[in-house]
Amino acid sequence: MFLIVGLGNPGKEFAHTRHNAGFDTVGLLADKHSIRLNKSRCRALTGEGSILGQKVLLALPQTYMNLSGESVRDLVAFYKLPLSQLIVVYDDIDLPMGRLRVRPSGSAGTHNGMRSILYQLGQEGFPRVRVGIGRPPHPQMDLKDFVVGHYPKEDWKTMFDCYLRAGEAVEAVLSEGVEKAMTKFNGA
Numbered sequence: 001m002f003l004i005v006g007l008g009n010p011g012k013e014f015a016h017t018r019h020n021a022g023f024d025t026v027g028l029l030a031d032k033h034s035i036r037l038n039k040s041r042c043r044a045l046t047g048e049g050s051i052l053g054q055k056v057l058l059a060l061p062q063t064y065m066n067l068s069g070e071s072v073r074d075l076v077a078f079y080k081l082p083l084s085q086l087i088v089v090y091d092d093i094d095l096p097m098g099r100l101r102v103r104p105s106g107s108a109g110t111h112n113g114m115r116s117i118l119y120q121l122g123q124e125g126f127p128r129v130r131v132g133i134g135r136p137p138h139p140q141m142d143l144k145d146f147v148v149g150h151y152p153k154e155d156w157k158t159m160f161d162c163y164l165r166a167g168e169a170v171e172a173v174l175s176e177g178v179e180k181a182m183t184k185f186n187g188a
Contacts, residue, residue, distance in 0.1 A: 001056065002087060003059060003076065007091070008023030018133040023060050029167040030049075042071050054175070065116075069118070069119055069120030084125070090130060092133065098158045102181045102185050103130070104178040
């Protein structure tokens with residue numbers, strides 16, 4: 001079984017904000033593959049199903065971003081999964097808006113949710129799909145306000161298409177492996 005985690009913040013006030021790119025991507029994957037995210041386990045909203053012949057557990061941690069690692073750690077332990085079968089999808093301000101980056105492992109960069117996961121798991125050897133949200137339009141804009149803000153109307157279509165591609169990148173990791181997914185999705 002693969003555990004596919006989308007990072008975000010719970011609550012209506014955070015729905016479809018930049019920081020919830022992981023939630024939105026995993027939500028679209030759930031819809032596409034008829035997986036209902038309707039169970040609560042390990043402080044996450046979860047749903048089990050199949051994607052391209054692979055058994056999967058989709059999860060949206062309900063711990064708020066900075067504590068995401070607690071939920072992910074508990075899910076990995078509960079299902080006794082090797083980290084190679086964990087895929088995390090999250091927003092990345094260091095990528096231009098609409099760009100994707102698939103990686104087999106790596107540091108947390110500037111992302112507090114990934115910092116929490118790396119701290120709780122004690123290692124970084126798991127695949128991830130980073131969804132580019134770009135940087136604030138003005139240097140004086142507070143980063144927190146930017147990431148928990150909503151996209152301007154003119155950017156929503158670009159990001160919705162990016163979320164669909166991020167879901168395809170997850171599918172590629174499942175069906176073809178991380179290296180092939182990187183080749184397909186890390187370009188411009």
